Amino acid sequence: MKYKHMVICDLRHLNNAEVIREIEEIKDVVLLILPKDADDAVKNAFGKVKQKRIVSTVYVGKDAEVGTINGEAIINPSAKEKIYIVNGKAYVAPLAGKKIKVIVNGEMIASEKDLEEGNIEIISVNGNARYDDYDRIVDIGDNTCVDSEIFLEGKPLVVTNGLAFVPKLPENACGTIAGSCVANSAIKKSNVRTTGGVMYTDCEDLLVRDFGEKIKIDREMLALVEGKIAVKAVKVKISHSVTGEELLNKVAAIKCTELEAHSKNKAAAALIKL
Numbered sequence: 001m002k003y004k005h006m007v008i009c010d011l012r013h014l015n016n017a018e019v020i021r022e023i024e025e026i027k028d029v030v031l032l033i034l035p036k037d038a039d040d041a042v043k044n045a046f047g048k049v050k051q052k053r054i055v056s057t058v059y060v061g062k063d064a065e066v067g068t069i070n071g072e073a074i075i076n077p078s079a080k081e082k083i084y085i086v087n088g089k090a091y092v093a094p095l096a097g098k099k100i101k102v103i104v105n106g107e108m109i110a111s112e113k114d115l116e117e118g119n120i121e122i123i124s125v126n127g128n129a130r131y132d133d134y135d136r137i138v139d140i141g142d143n144t145c146v147d148s149e150i151f152l153e154g155k156p157l158v159v160t161n162g163l164a165f166v167p168k169l170p171e172n173a174c175g176t177i178a179g180s181c182v183a184n185s186a187i188k189k190s191n192v193r194t195t196g197g198v199m200y201t202d203c204e205d206l207l208v209r210d211f212g213e214k215i216k217i218d219r220e221m222l223a224l225v226e227g228k229i230a231v232k233a234v235k236v237k238i239s240h241s242v243t244g245e246e247l248l249n250k251v252a253a254i255k256c257t258e259l260e261a262h263s264k265n266k267a268a269a270a271l272i273k274l
Contacts, residue, residue: 004028008085011035011046012062020045027052031085031103031123033066034059056103056123058083072161074137075100086127091159091178093137095119104129109157109178109195111135132157132176132195140164144208151175151192163232163255163274165206166192180274182206182230182253197274199253203228206252218242222250234258244268 003009003026010033014020020042026032026049034046036059064081069090076093083101084090092100092110101121102108112131114120122129134157138150146166150156151173160179166187173190177183180197184204187194207225211233218239230253238247240262247268254273261269 002026007031007068008033008066010066012060015042017041017045020049023049025050025052026054029053030055031083032057033083035062036060037062058101058123060101069106074139074159076137083123091137091157092120094135102129130195134176142210144210145206146177146181148173151190160196162210163208163230163253165208165230168204180253180255182208197255199230199272199274201228201252203252206230208232217247217251219246222246225250228252230255232256236260238262238265238269240264248272 001023005028007030009026009029012033012035015038032054060083061081064083066083068085070087072089074091074093075084077098077100079098081099085103086108087105089107094111095114099119101123103123104125104127107128109130109132110120112133115131133155135154136156137159138156139159140146142162144164146158146164148167148169150158151169156175158175158177160181164181166181166183168184168186169190169192171189173192175192177194178196181194182199182201185200185202205227207229209229209231214235215231215233216237216239219241229251231251232255234256235258236254236256237260242265244265244267247265251272259269259273
């Protein structure tokens, strides 16, 4: 019997030493999970199994849960012991004494208090683990505007999945914004900071639109916009009919994966691309 080429190799169900002795080899495994409450015979049997290229080995109880995060998610575990493999981006809600173990291949943001209290055990970091000062997480999802009232109580970590507008905030506002945003310049005078891409504006109000796969910005489209707009799409194409000045006057920010601009507006587009 061989276990190989696995992201997670969970062998907690093997509690018979004779069965374990039949394992020829365990190799090329990201996370090997073994039972922490096994008897000596089982532990000795596991100790004699040939192991090669095991990135991390953990010993956990049989009731502990294992989760994998590939996209973007908020970690808010139950009271049970839990292990997370973060391949995408994870925000850890304040754990209040609960314990988690984490393998970070992507990015993890957690509370400084949980770090200080030892609530998070980092098994390995191949990506990025960051700690911020927050006492709760507010997920605004795809909402296009952040409610300023959120920042007037405690220290929230505001998570946005898309592109959001942050209006004028009072100077006593406090917290962190994780994600791309266009923020009223008054945010610089407050205690709110941003960790994602940010563009500053003097606008009191802003139209934010997610156009999905693609959008073409031309003079006709801009003529329909009252005030300013922030644009999000996978692909954004800017027509030659739009001058750089017109673009900067009407568009506060562009968030996209692919930007196609004409030579006459390319420099202006670069200034507002998140």
